[in-house]
Amino acid sequence: MYVFDTSLDSASRIDSAQSTHRLSFRLPDSVLRRARRDRRKFLQGREGLAMPWDADGRVTFTYSVASERSRPVYCDRRDQPLPARQLSQVRAGSAVRLTLRQVRKGGGRPGTRLEVLKVQLLHVDAPLPGGPAAPHSIQSFDLQLPVDLAQEVERLAQAEDWSTTAWLRNAIEQQVARSRARLSNHENAA
Known part of the structure; x- marks a missing residue:
């Protein structure tokens, strides 16, 4: 499990009109070192086809909106879940705290992939339930x-x-x- 603060790259796309969303970000050097070490442990000496990150440590995570399995949890700075209508605030340059995990690729293929489990928006507040605050407050x-x-x-x-x-x-x-x-x-x- 990797937890770190970063900002989303310009390739990130969260659009309610699209059926797939994409998060693009750079892994910090300390996380990248841990991820490489964990990848070697997962593969146990076998070589994987491709790294889940590029040479600069950039990761692109794409998921289907319809899939419950791969969709990350979005929350505000207080760790409260964000309603779907507030996902429009997720855009390139957003300061986020990401929670990732590295898993083996399925289907017997050698290699690993990174899954984004949680996206915490560090400068966004979800409306409080039952309170006077609303998105137009x-x-x-x-x-x-x-x-x-x-x-x-x-x-x-x-x-x-x-x-x-x-x-x-x-x-x-x-x-x-x-x-x-x-x-x-x-x-x-x-």
Whole structure:
């Protein structure tokens, strides 16, 4: 199992109109060394036909959308599953944390292949279930904030490793929940 942070190459294609999707990325040098060592163990001295990566360590993983077996799990930075409608945010240049595994090729052919098990988008937040946030919520609107408040938001976001939009969305959701609770108390008193 290999877990590492990288970004997707320009050859990556995630398009809801297509029946196959393609992820293209480069393996970091440390992962590439481990993958070569694991490949030698898998093949036990036999030579495989082709490496699952090119000379630069680039991997192209293609899978069928209809196949449950080969399709990776997509999740946001908090490790929450992404709804299918948010896969449009996966594009070339996206910062991702990938989880891969190397397996033998099937059918008695010598060689190995790399499977992408999970794609974690490091700068995307899935909408919270049941909460006021939605795909059209604060994430898609610019807020005019005083400079001192904007600096405080940025400081907190960096300290807690949150994206600024996620921090703002969560702060606004908390304020909305408090306001709703306060309003429901006033209705009961009336």
